[in-house]
Amino acid sequence: MTEIRTPRLFLRRWDDDDLAPMAEINADPQVMRLSGDGSVQDLDQTAEDIERWEEEWDEEGFGLFAVELLASGELIGFVGLSVPEYLPEVLPAVEISWRLGRPFWGQGYASEAAQATLEFALQDRGLDRVISITRLGDTASENVIRKLGMVPERETTHPVYGFPLRVHTIDLTEFHA
Template identity: 55%
Template sequence: MTEIRTPRLLLRRWHDDDLAPMADIDADPRVMRWIDDGSVLPAVAISWRFGPQFWGQGYASEAAHATLEFALQDRGLDRVISISQVGDDASENIMRKLGMEWESETAHPVHGRPLRVHAIDLTEFQA
């Protein structure tokens, strides 16, 4: 099983005992304000979701960078995207830190909410 380690984090596949803590995170309307169900994506996308007690500590940036590096360098993907709802400034800041560039604005196919697509390809990525 693949694991991605950073100085502070371990990214791994789900375990059964992750269900209760994730349910708590998903039940928080502050978290879910910006989250969608992840369907209808046009490419391989990275995203993040943390409980409020972990906000503002750099965990999302750290995890996203490690995941992006894994996708582009270890798995050989040529391109990765990330999608945010318009107004989710925190996520867009992370995307910019990763070197992702704004690519397009669209609407959610079911709910109609405005979305922004950011992308990076292998030639633009700085490890």
Template identity: 55%
Template sequence: MVFRTDRLSLRRLRDDDLDALATMNADPEVMRYIMDGSVRDREQSAAGLRKMIHDWDVRGFGLFAVELRETGEVAGWVGLAVPEFLPEVLPAVEIGWRLDQRFWGHGYAAEAAAGVLRFGFEDRGLDRIISIRHVDNVRSARVMEKLGISYAFRTVVPEHQQPVAVHEITREQYLARRRG
């Protein structure tokens, strides 16, 4: 499965994406607001990649590699997942993204996530999609705002006691934005 936006190609993750993901996951600034803020080593990144690939087979959705169409570089990932780390929101499907710091500030996260919202609502028939961010992650808050994903409530991730904001968009809200 591959789809394109104006500047990006989104495709299922593959084993050969490990180098790009491991580099991104080893960056303290990229990982600053992820779970407890710890970086991940190559072995942890490989285990995460295997899970991401497996989730597609089990759920029929998952995370997409984000490639720049012009260069073919993997900028990071964006996609849909079940947020098992936050049991109080379940059942739910979350949209999330993580980009290598070199690709921040270009609008790639919003562009890719807009395509994934369309995939979730139109191709997978979801009724609601949430997005979860650390309360201090203003960059992700801006992406959510651009996408029409509205603040719902604040809570704490049980495992790490990190404060997070939960945002959401329904299929009806998404379709109204598309029509508008």
């Protein structure tokens, strides 16, 4: 089982107890406004997501980590790796992404977990390159991306929803753990 500990966080695979707290995060319109079409997700949709994330772990050897606070064991969201099949123009690629509950914003948790995940991708999983895809105007994610040392590669348009996206990248030669 793949697990990562940072000074404040525990990144791990998903378990049954994660469904309700992740569904609560996915039901928050402020959290979801920049994800997909911006719609919130219910318990069933969240269960389908977690099942798909776990399948990606089994198939690819990486995936989205459940992220919990070490101090309390509380699930705060996800950070991890996935193949961005929704944007064929960047393939083959592996994307780093995150989604945290609103009470956990602005405390450095996304940056802390993303840095550990990027190190996992480039050093443990042997990936040569990782990308991150954001909607233009997502300044909070752009801040995390800058802290990771990623640089803008291109701008494009979401093929389904039509909004502008920015693709960032970092490769093994640019990464500093």
